[in-house]
Amino acid sequence: MKKIIISVLFSLLPGLVYAEDISVEPASIEPVSTEQISTTEISAEQQGFEIMQEMDARDMGWGDMNTDMQMILKNKNGDEHIRSLRLKTLEMQGDGDKSLSIFDTPRDVKGTAFLSFTHALEADEQWLYLPALKRVKRISSSNKSGPFLGSQFAFEDLTSFELKKYKYNYLRDEVVDGVDSFVVELFPQYEHSGYTRNVVWVDKERYIPLKVDYYDRKNALLKTQKFIDYKQYLEQYWRADKSEMQNHLTGKSTILLWQGYVFRTGLTERNFDKNTLKRSR
Amino acid sequence: MVIKAAYNRRQTIRYRVVSAVVLCLLLARPLYAWELTGYVGIEDLAFIERPLDSRQHMNYVSGVIEAELYHEWDNGSQVFAFVPYFRGAQYDSNRTHFDIRELTWVKAAESWELRLGIREVFWGVTEAVHLVNIINQRDMVENIDGEDKLGQPMINFAFIQDWGTVDLFILPGFREMPFTGVDGRPRPRPPIDGNDAVYDKNGFARQVAYAIRWSHSIGDWDIGLSNFYGTSRDPVILVETDSTGQMLRLIPYYQNINQTGLDLQATIDSWLLKLEAIVRVNETSTDFATVAGVEYTFFNIADTGLDIGLLAEYLYDSRGVFAPTSFQNDFFTGIRFALNDVQDTQLLAGVIVDSESYAQFYNIEASRRFFDNFRLEVEARFFNGAQPNEPAYAFRNDSHFRFELSYHF
Numbered sequence: 199m200k201k202i203i204i205s206v207l208f209s210l211l212p213g214l215v216y217a218e219d220i221s222v223e224p225a226s227i228e229p230v231s232t233e234q235i236s237t238t239e240i241s242a243e244q245q246g247f248e249i250m251q252e253m254d255a256r257d258m259g260w261g262d263m264n265t266d267m268q269m270i271l272k273n274k275n276g277d278e279h280i281r282s283l284r285l286k287t288l289e290m291q292g293d294g295d296k297s298l299s300i301f302d303t304p305r306d307v308k309g310t311a312f313l314s315f316t317h318a319l320e321a322d323e324q325w326l327y328l329p330a331l332k333r334v335k336r337i338s339s340s341n342k343s344g345p346f347l348g349s350q351f352a353f354e355d356l357t358s359f360e361l362k363k364y365k366y367n368y369l370r371d372e373v374v375d376g377v378d379s380f381v382v383e384l385f386p387q388y389e390h391s392g393y394t395r396n397v398v399w400v401d402k403e404r405y406i407p408l409k410v411d412y413y414d415r416k417n418a419l420l421k422t423q424k425f426i427d428y429k430q431y432l433e434q435y436w437r438a439d440k441s442e443m444q445n446h447l448t449g450k451s452t453i454l455l456w457q458g459y460v461f462r463t464g465l466t467e468r469n470f471d472k473n474t475l476k477r478s479r
Numbered sequence: 480m481v482i483k484a485a486y487n488r489r490q491t492i493r494y495r496v497v498s499a500v501v502l503c504l505l506l507a508r509p510l511y512a513w514e515l516t517g518y519v520g521i522e523d524l525a526f527i528e529r530p531l532d533s534r535q536h537m538n539y540v541s542g543v544i545e546a547e548l549y550h551e552w553d554n555g556s557q558v559f560a561f562v563p564y565f566r567g568a569q570y571d572s573n574r575t576h577f578d579i580r581e582l583t584w585v586k587a588a589e590s591w592e593l594r595l596g597i598r599e600v601f602w603g604v605t606e607a608v609h610l611v612n613i614i615n616q617r618d619m620v621e622n623i624d625g626e627d628k629l630g631q632p633m634i635n636f637a638f639i640q641d642w643g644t645v646d647l648f649i650l651p652g653f654r655e656m657p658f659t660g661v662d663g664r665p666r667p668r669p670p671i672d673g674n675d676a677v678y679d680k681n682g683f684a685r686q687v688a689y690a691i692r693w694s695h696s697i698g699d700w701d702i703g704l705s706n707f708y709g710t711s712r713d714p715v716i717l718v719e720t721d722s723t724g725q726m727l728r729l730i731p732y733y734q735n736i737n738q739t740g741l742d743l744q745a746t747i748d749s750w751l752l753k754l755e756a757i758v759r760v761n762e763t764s765t766d767f768a769t770v771a772g773v774e775y776t777f778f779n780i781a782d783t784g785l786d787i788g789l790l791a792e793y794l795y796d797s798r799g800v801f802a803p804t805s806f807q808n809d810f811f812t813g814i815r816f817a818l819n820d821v822q823d824t825q826l827l828a829g830v831i832v833d834s835e836s837y838a839q840f841y842n843i844e845a846s847r848r849f850f851d852n853f854r855l856e857v858e859a860r861f862f863n864g865a866q867p868n869e870p871a872y873a874f875r876n877d878s879h880f881r882f883e884l885s886y887h888f
Contacts, residue, residue, distance in 0.1 A: 305887035342778075344779035474587070
């Protein structure tokens with residue numbers, strides 16, 4: 199019986215590379231391999247894990263990506279401030295993505311660039327380039343919960359999704375905005391998170407997040423994020439054109455608009471080193 | 480009639496030329512994007528105490544403009560940048576100055592980069608002083624913090640490998656440090672006479688300098704090891720006296736040096752551990768200087784977005800009072816506030832205390848954005864408790880505020 203379940207599990211995995219992720223997730227595998235659980239009923243933890251694993255698996259292999267991002271910061275009075283940046287991302291096999299963000303506006307920080315090597319559980323590596331001083335500064339990546347550019351997005355909301363970052367719990371099925379979805383709880387396992395848990399609505403058909411509720415350290419609902427206008431690229435990968443983050447505590451919100459997604463442009467790790475960071479403008 | 484026909488024809492030709500140019504620009508634009516950015520600003524320097532010299536003033540106004548023309552092509556692997564800079568200052572003609580901060584072409588390949596032209600290079604990790612940073616001359620008329628640099632002509636070849644980056648520099652053209660003029664502040668009394676600089680090699684500057692640097696990131700560690708050979712950017716200040724011992728004037732003295740530098744930072748959790756050290760050999764002596772310190776940041780305090788960073792650094796220089804900086808055996812402590820708000824409000828307050836004389840130098844820098852395109856910077860610099868035998872004594876009456884409002888385009 200054990201063997202069957204494990205072989206079924208492995209047949210779900212898209213590639214060998216992925217086996218590395220699974221091997222360090224003993225907590226999620228153990229419940230399945232114990233004798234008490236039958237093939238028909240799996241624990242909510244396992245079910246949640248499998249949903250997110252499928253989501254992660256379907257979004258693998260895009261290689262590298264360029265996009266322009268605009269942030270619209272809104273306060274309660276409706277005042278708006280716009281930030282624009284360019285984003286380059288390199289998918290890393292068996293590790294978190296590498297990304298380079300270059301700020302275009304506000305003009306006083308034009309040319310400031312942010313280089314980040316994300317990791318699942320170890321601390322991310324981050325460097326900031328300050329164009330006025332021509333200085334590259336290695337910065338602490340402990341700032342997970344702080345606001346990114348004064349927006350309602352925390353640093354941790356914008357880093358790449360890695361399976362190992364969370365423990366999971368499947369809650370229920372639910373229809374959200376007319377789309378049949380799984381509802382899964384995510385419990386951050388990395389240090390310095392500002393959340394006790396995130397609740398994610400995952401589209402059952404496309405396996406993409408539609409909505410996320412973020413619960414603060416006191417387990418009170420803090421923010422809700424919605425992903426809007428998904429488009430498919432390279433006949434596989436779904437990317438939203440728009441995302442909205444509403445803070446329920448302050449009434450402030452931030453809209454992210456992505457434009458001009460280009461995939462597989464031939465970026466290499468060399469495009470994500472300190473030399474490139476210094477050249478970026 | 481004849482005249483009119485000719486006129487019409489010229490109109491037609493002009494129209495054709497214009498439309499051809501417009502068409503070219505339209506076609507060329509996505510491939511060859513030229514970008515013009517920069518800022519214009521107005522600055523006020525307000526001094527608290529009366530000047531030591533009657534030729535100096537209590538308040539100085541100036542205007543500044545810096546533009547950047549930037550062009551990137553070949554899929555981002557070739558870059559051209561031109562950054563002219565101008566400050567027009569009241570009273571002090573030395574401070575009214577033009578400089579080309581950058582005029583450069585860069586070609587990047589997978590395992591190397593070639594950077595040619597006038598550029599600025601920063602090396603180092605610490606906050607109170609930048610010992611290792613030696614490529615560019617400091618623009619001391621711009622701001623006494625020395626963070627502003629004069630553009631340096633260079634040929635820089637970077638060799639990029641898995642084991643780090645090796646940068647080779649040939650630096651033709653030595654640039655002297657600019658000094659505040661007789662009417663300007665802050666300055667020592669008598670003022671430093673930059674026009675009569677002296678050199679240790681045959682009485683003139685060695686024009687070409689050479690440098691090499693290896694830098695790498697290994698896990699939590701960022702490391703740089705460098706060597707510089709050429710005319711020192713920091714002059715020693717010589718005092719010229721008459722037969723009665725009365726100070727006549729101060730003149731800068733540039734030595735030929737070989738400087739080896741190390742900069743190291745460990746980034747562990749919310750801690751930054753920093754070290755810079757140099758060994759400098761000139762004709763007459765071998766000197767050692769170091770700065771070592773820590774920075775700890777409390778991030779997102781009480782979920783308000785506020786970060787508070789605490790900084791502490793120890794500064795040592797074997798050159799004592801002859802050191803080009805006034806920090807020989809001193810402690811720096813500072814606190815940094817970042818509100819991480821929409822206006823990007825920041826404040827850094829620090830004090831350097833001499834461990835022997837307890838002379839203090841206070842420095843407060845704050846900045847905030849307004850209306851998306853404006854930025855206001857406020858700096859406060861206070862000198863206190865310096866003894867007559869210390870270099871900082873020269874600035875005892877020069878505590879001041881600096882305000883700069885800039886518009887960014």
